[in-house]
Amino acid sequence: MADPQHGFWHEVTQFLSKAFIYLFYISIGVIAKLAFEAQTIIMTNRQKIITVILSVFAGYLAAAICEWQNAQNVAKVVVPVATLLGDSLVKYIITNWKSFIPGTWLKGIKK
Numbered sequence: 001m002a003d004p005q006h007g008f009w010h011e012v013t014q015f016l017s018k019a020f021i022y023l024f025y026i027s028i029g030v031i032a033k034l035a036f037e038a039q040t041i042i043m044t045n046r047q048k049i050i051t052v053i054l055s056v057f058a059g060y061l062a063a064a065i066c067e068w069q070n071a072q073n074v075a076k077v078v079v080p081v082a083t084l085l086g087d088s089l090v091k092y093i094i095t096n097w098k099s100f101i102p103g104t105w106l107k108g109i110k111k
Helices: 008-040 045-068 072-095
Strands: none
Touching: 008 045, 008 072, 045 072
16 A cells, blocks of 8 residues: 555645745745836836746746755745846847857858
């Protein structure tokens, strides 16, 4: 018979608890990002939605990397910071993507 500590419902509750913790960390970063942006510029609803989506993407990526590297102790800081900086980092990478790719095949692409 299976060990009751490692049953199906134990795994489900463990997954949900980790998901809610990371969701909380990401929410902290998104709220801080929107609060900062609200003080500096007036944002349209479209800009707010795009900022939230990019920030959640960066926060989720940071949470996945922390989980993969078994670094849950630093995830408390890394995930909210990545969420705060994620919007700006994604915009910067999209704008300057050619400078990140080495190789000679980019010579054919005109600026």
